[in-house]
Amino acid sequence: MGIIIARFESLEESKQYTIRQAALEEFAQHGYEKASTNRIVKAAGIGKGMLFYYFTSKQELYEYLVKYSLEFIQSRYLDRVDAGEPDLIERLTQLARVKLEAQAENEEVFKFSAVFLQEGEAYLPKGLAAKIEELKQSGYRLMYEGIDYSRFRKDADPDKVFHLIRWSIDGYQQELLAKLTGQKLADIDFAPYWEEFYAYLAILKKSFYETEEESR
Secondary structure (H helix, E strand, O other): OHHHHHHHHOOOHHHHHHHHHHHHHHHHHHHHHHOOHHHHHHHHOOOHHHHHHHOOOHHHHHHHHHHHHHHHHHHHOHHHOOOOOOOHHHHHHHHHHHHHHHHHHOHHHHHHHHHHHHHOOOOOOHHHHHHHHHHHHHHHHHHHOOOOHHHEOOOOOHHHHHHHHHHHHHHHHHHHHHHOOOOOHHHOOOHHHHHHHHHHHHHHHHHHEOOHHHHO
16 A cells, blocks of 8 residues: 555646545445446546556555545544543534534545445455544544533533533534535635534533532
8 A cells, every 4th residue: 555655646746636536526425336437537537547557446546545534534633633621612612613624625535434434344454444443532532531521510410411512513513514515615704603603602501511600
């Protein structure tokens, strides 16, 4: 795989981007089995021989895209979240905002990641499957570790509060993405959406957090 990546990355960046995006979109839409290299080369505007010069099979191309996507999600998303933030709403807000920024940078990576996470190890070597599991665990830690449950109301089950807040933030994000379907995220002014989002967060804090007087 290292030789394949080095060979592909010797290509000019604009051409790399065009081929990669066409392939990401194809696998995201059709999954591994039904993905077509014919459609990829047509979308990328290249000959099939060029694609198979850099990747000798659909399998190699798929593995490259998985590796690229894992590195993209780690560096552009997970590594940018402050894992030391103890406030649940602040932590989840960071996750939502940074993820949206990463999606605006490359939506197809996240669409494709949903496919290979669903397909699991079926089309991947063990080493790459292990990297996917590491990414899942990294995301899990960012979601759950180091949260200060003492900030929640004492008359509410902290686990239920945690999940209600998480579902609320996830739900808003999914609703927003559905509303923006068909638009290029990088071209959207998100300021009014974040203003609305923070208004919802204020309601969540008022509903589930101890007030300063209560916490004394």
